[in-house]
């Protein structure tokens with residue numbers, strides 16, 4: 347029976363992969379094991395070597411994702427985002443396991459005007475982006491058969507993600523200002539998880555880097571308006587502002603739309619449009635609140 351190991355299984359994406367695997371019909375010939383940071387620290391090379399078994403598919407969802415904090419703690423971010431994935435690649439190479447490594451749109455500088463392809467030049471503008479790019483490079487250097495999957499703007503609608511934050515602010519404030527000069531593709535973690543499981547179950551496409559997001563584009567302002575509308579609130583309560591008015595420690599790419607062409611060319615199913623995914627996500631949030 348094929349075995350999938352999900353690292354960083356306590357995070358939003360890892361949890362969704364386990365949720366989908368555990369709820370797939372019992373006829374599945376795959377067993378999925380999730381390990382949280384407490385159960386497997388990917389910066390610990392020996393523990394990683396012990397955890398990876400021959401024939402396994404490892405999906406690495408473990409990462410240092412505090413984008414702003416990384417600006418003042420790049421060394422820690424680098425340990426998790428660069429050294430950790432390298433440990434996984436070494437372990438997979440040693441025993442003949444497959445590695446699917448999740449990365450980010452923040453490896454790009456955001457100056458493009460059309461969707462980024464996997465081979466588009468990278469130029470991260472933040473410490474987080476630099477450490478994630480170093481992780482991609484380490485993985486593909488050690489294990490050229492690995493697949494790096496870049497994604498973007500991931501939300502679940504719970505915890506402190508953007509959608510959840512907008513739902514909270516809708517309850518707490520009359521109006522909320524949101525930047526309208528950063529463009530990307532909002533991506534529901536459950537859809538992303540489903541795509542990663544499809545990839546893990548498919549023969550390797552031989553493509554080292556793939557991009558996977560829900561389709562369509564939005565600014566954060568448009569996404570916030572869609573969240574308000576989906577929650578039954580007036581979207582006019584969302585006001586547009588610029589990134590210059592909302593300065594944060596880490597610069598964000600102003601355009602980070604990722605092309606799904608390579609994913610589709612690999613014979614994999616593209617994710618649905620982001621508005622349909624958001625609608626389902628908000629339904630899940632409502633169901634969870636009942």
Ligand SMILES: NC(=O)c1ccc[n+]([C@@H]2O[C@H](COP(=O)([O-])OP(=O)(O)OC[C@H]3O[C@@H](n4cnc5c(N)ncnc54)[C@H](OP(=O)(O)O)[C@@H]3O)[C@@H](O)[C@H]2O)c1
Nearest residue numbers: 354356357358359383387388408409411450497498499500
């Ligand atoms: N969220 C986004 O918008 C977004 C966008 C683009 C790409 N991505 C990428 O998508 C992947 C999943 O992100 P996510 O949204 O699920 O992030 P997340 O919710 O922050 O989850 C990351 C997980 O990694 C764990 N972790 C941290 N250090 C670890 C270590 N040394 N060993 C093992 N596990 C460790 C964390 O555990 P603790 O909480 O216990 O530290 C957490 O459970 C990451 O590669 C991220 O870079 C995310």
